[in-house]
Amino acid sequence: MHEPITTSWMEEMTAKRPALVARMFTVFLEEEPKRLEAVRKALAAGDAETLRFLAHSLKGASAALGAEILRGHCLALEQAAGSGDLTVAPACLSELEAEMERVFAFMRGHLDLAATT
Secondary structure, three states: OOOOOOHHHHHHHHHHOHHHHHHHHHHHHHHHHHHHHHHHHHHHHOOHHHHHHHHHHHHHHHHHOOOHHHHHHHHHHHHHHHHOOOOOHHHHHHHHHHHHHHHHHHHHHHHHHHHHO
């Protein structure tokens, strides 16, 4: 099983700026479920442009946090929406959601561990 956040990113960032990592994870956990819900709504409405924009934004947030697998799923959804053909978008979203849960769990675990040390 892969690491939801790349090991190299975690090692570098926690060594240099552990408080920033905690803040970034906290904000991601607070804000990204809202963006994910907006993604679901855009897909349900067939709004390809909004879906593309939201997937692109989530891709950037994922990349900034070293969540490379999630970034790849966001890219796939962004490309599906950008093509205007939303037939593959539900499968892309399903994979994105599954990876997002892994990222959330990793972040919560890191924050829980940081709180006890």
